[in-house]
Amino acid sequence: MTSTETDFPADVRGSVLRRGDDGLPDGVVGFQTADPHRPDVVVSALDADDVVAAVRHAAAHHLPVAVTATGHGHMTGLAGGVLVATGRMRGVSVDPASRVARVEAGARSADLVAAAAGHGLAPVSGSFPGVGVVGYTLGGGLGLLGRESGWASDRLREVEIVTADGVLRRVGPGDELFAALRGGRPAVGVVTAVSVGLVPLGPVVGGGLFLDAADADRVLPVVRRVGEAAPESLGVSVGVIPIPDLEGVPAPIRGRTVLHVRLVDTDGAAAREAEAALRAVSPVLLGGLRELPWTESGSIFAEPEVPHAYEGMNVLVSSLSDAALDAVVAAARSASVGCVVDVRRLGGALSRPADGPDAVSFREAGWIVRVLSSRGEVPDAEMRAAHAAVLAPVAEVTLGRMAGFVYGGAPVSDEELYAPSVRALLARVREAVDPRGMFGG
Template structure:
């Protein structure tokens, strides 16, 4: 037995099951980390025994389960420290979006957080991080200031420049376990935002209006369209129960533009439920109002340069016609998302839109789900630039060449060759 095994804080398999319940990790060793030292012990153990290593934070981005080796659970490392003077936060590996949102709000600041408060900040940021305020402030990884990471040999480094740092800014290179990130915050306390639910049967009237709003939006306005088959359950509000709905999500740091959009949408078709309000950023999770119940799911996406009204309508129609329940999320990109903020690994910055599709796989064959996802994305397939790594879920097949532009793929290959030549984190 090596000395590292004496201090290895082993955990249980329950520590590496999270939001995604399909195909959980089945490692030889679970390490439940509470500190950087614990992560170092785990990586040294793997190094000494020539074992592969994976990391689990919340499980939101879980793809396929690791069989054997070491899985490090970081969920207990949720520390967040805010420096209001430099407008930065140091965020530990297991912290969730809601942790940073709450800590930053005490100083009138906000992180570039995404739609769901429970998502892990590190996994989100390493994959780019498409936040609700992205059109105004860029990708979350654009505000990554420094990364503390345990490398394959167990060494701990803090990087704030160079190729490794560039690869970590949106490329999720899997060359070590990040123990903390330092991120920039923005001075946002409140926004005008919310979600409007309309009947999908009114798509012909709603989609041209929504497309016009999104296409001409100033950078202060974030626009997303969900297509959601709402289950016929008593817990669901009666106006949308059992219907397929269009869920238009708006968020605006200015305010006036969102209210104008709200008026135009209400003139197009009846709003069944929901609406806008001025809300503190601590309640920004209410804009998408995604369900918090862990489940098994697969999902994929395409980034497209342009999206015509006809293609958008095709996506919505295909989702409604699919034999498997498909949740669609179409988000307008552009604005600051298109502008690089230094060397990084974000690909396809010129994408104007992202089209995502997601389905539960509980009791549903994966082949049916993949066929349905293929039909939903077919109307935009010809315009696809690539796919975003953070929005590929479960065992959904993806060609690695679709995730990165060639220059980014080269950068990631160089970084992997230098920092993880044995492929311990691959």
């Protein structure tokens, strides 16, 4: 018997499953199904004390530790060691007076959005309601209304984290660990809760318009022009999506490659104008704008909720020309593997500095260009070559990459993800908080 099978603390409130126990799947799988964790022990924590017990156990036995919430951002599987699963810690409490929410480690975006909406407030949430608040925020967090409200990590107020020594710490402004956690997503501990600032928000005008990719030469210049001229109230993005020819898919888009233009506007007028400009150049196959409460903001991107194996890469670019956007889309459409492209306008409040030290890099980027494929369609090397070809037309204006949007096993370096000063900050924090590399950096 190994130590992991014997002396785990008996007072853990959640569950402790060891390899071989009933209920511990061969790999521990969330939304991302590629390269699952294969731990010796999974601690499904109910509270911070459970997390402390798990980390102390791992530290005492020199075991590696990883943390999983929803698996949306899962990269490399843990081989052996202790996996802390936070999915049962979903508490959210909102203080309407200070407009701050305390969010437990396993809460999803939808949990926070619902709790905040009861007070006329909203977080700087992203496109998908199922994403974990903690993973999203630690990776910077590009919200649908980021141009108006900044990065989600700009609104981080406090982090409760169990570090490699098994101590639960509260860190906030003035602490280097806090700065690193604002966008640097350092793997140096298990965050048990975060406190985040909320913004007052009523109904917005938003939605997604599906247009035929055959009209790309007319639609894409409009999207780019709308994005460049957008007021900060307006979020603009376009997806290029090969829609499968499957039963249940709405007939107008079934089996076609579509351009999915997503607009969201706290004011409304600019989104309506953009919709009219798009309708003038190409018939809308499906979708449109409407007034909606933030609790329905997931309908804007309307991303599929089916777990699968995927890999994705992105670049943050200083500028985007019509020719470059056209070439990105053409490369995706001619690739030997199905490529979903997502191009989002940045700028506005996303470009302004945070109110203190943080780890978001390349704030000056004007756009982010992403490409994503299902794993297994073609060999990984072929898929990665296709992704490189899709991003090649913007190579000259590339500043770096955003960690939160690197998916699966996509190879990426710290140099690509973080500015030199941020890399130095992350190195200092790793050395101070997890010198043995228990969390893998």
